[in-house]
Amino acid sequence: AQTVTQSQPEMSVQEAETVTLSCTYDTSESDYYLFWYKQPPSRQMILVIRQEAYKQQNATENRFSVNFQKAAKSFSLKISDSQLGDAAMYFCAYRSVLRGVSGYALNFGKGTSLLVTP
Amino acid sequence: DGGITQSPKYLFRKEGQNVTLSCEQNLNHDAMYWYRQDPGQGLRLIYYSQIVNDFQKGDIAEGYSVSREKKESFPLTVTSAQKNPTAFYLCASSMRFGDDPTGELFFGEGSRLTVL
Numbered sequence: 001a002q003t004v005t006q007s008q009p010e011m012s013v014q015e016a017e018t019v020t021l022s023c024t025y026d027t028s029e030s031d032y033y034l035f036w037y038k039q040p041p042s043r044q045m046i047l048v049i050r051q052e053a054y055k056q057q058n059a060t061e062n063r064f065s066v067n068f069q070k071a072a073k074s075f076s077l078k079i080s081d082s083q084l085g086d087a088a089m090y091f092c093a094y095r096s097v098l099r100g101v102s103g104y105a106l107n108f109g110k111g112t113s114l115l116v117t118p
Numbered sequence: 119d120g121g122i123t124q125s126p127k128y129l130f131r132k133e134g135q136n137v138t139l140s141c142e143q144n145l146n147h148d149a150m151y152w153y154r155q156d157p158g159q160g161l162r163l164i165y166y167s168q169i170v171n172d173f174q175k176g177d178i179a180e181g182y183s184v185s186r187e188k189k190e191s192f193p194l195t196v197t198s199a200q201k202n203p204t205a206f207y208l209c210a211s212s213m214r215f216g217d218d219p220t221g222e223l224f225f226g227e228g229s230r231l232t233v234l
Contacts, residue, residue, distance in 0.1 A: 009158070033220045045208065045225035052220070091160060095221035103149055103168040104212070104221035105176070110160040 004094050006109035013082045014117050020067075021077045021112045023092030029053075033095040034068070034075045035106065040088040048090070051075065079114075087116040120145045124209050124226035131196075131203070131233050139194045139229045141209035148214040150192035151223065154178060155206040164207075167192055168214070196231060204233045 003026045013019035025034070036048040051059045051068050058066050063083075067076045079086055090113075093106040122143045131137045143150065149168045153161040163176030167186040181200025186192055192211075196203045207230075210223040 004160075006160075033222075035222070043206065043228050045210075045223075047222060050220060050222065103166070103215045105151060105163050105166055106161075106221060106223055107163075108153075108161040110158060 004092050004107050004109040006090075006092055006112050008112045009110070010113045010115065012115040012117060013079070013086075015082055015084060017082055018078060018080045019082055019114065021079075021090050021092075021114070023075045023077070023109060025073050025075065025092070025094045027073065027094065029097070034066075035093040035095070036064070036066070036075075036077045037091045037093060037108075038086075038088045039091065039111075040085075045091075049077065082116050084116050084118070087114055089113050122209055122211055122224060122226035124207075124229050127227065127229060129229060129231050131231065133233055134198045136195055136197050137203075137231065139196070139207055139209075139231070141192045141194065141226060142190055143192075143209075143211045143224075143226075144190065145211055145224060146189075147211035147224070148189070149212045150186070151210045151212070152176075152182070152184065152192070152194045153208045153210065155208060155228075161208065164194065203231055206230050 005024045032053045035050045038046045038048050049061045049064050063080045065078045089111045091111045092109040095104050096107050125140045151166045152164040155161050162178050165184040167173035173186050183195045208228045209226040
């Protein structure tokens, strides 16, 4: 089974600064998708960004970008110009193929809690 | 607005009782999922269903049961056999894999179950 590892349980960043959250994964597949989800205190899971493994170009969504290193199986999230509203739990996820059926599920890391200080 | 509705948001249960968590979606998604979230554990897959009248066990299915009689609905029953049922439960849905290869999940707001 594919595993997703987030080695930083907690991170802290000052407003307007940049922070990078780490994620590594283990897979034998050649094509797959990776995701970062944000879970604010409301606990609603929100998609931040996704990356297809076949695409060389790193995905970007406004202040959020990824550094995807396929050979190293690394998928870090960079948040630029951090805002107070970025404070949340961030989960890295890998799309895995489900056993016995035609479909997928997401395997999640344990999460990184991001604190944003004024 | 399209979305996923989970109810109740908070639920208290005595040991030995079964409890059912509701999940309804109006996104016209074929696939639905139940995840369990514990502090420091991330999200773990309990059950999933790719089509009506079919569902499969995920990584931690013991002590849980589901049904999928309608496309819109995927209720989860936490049985008395579940040894540590106190947790936050998230329901999610996605498009059929042939329609969306990314596997992106859309989530409900979750249900917090506490066993007294």
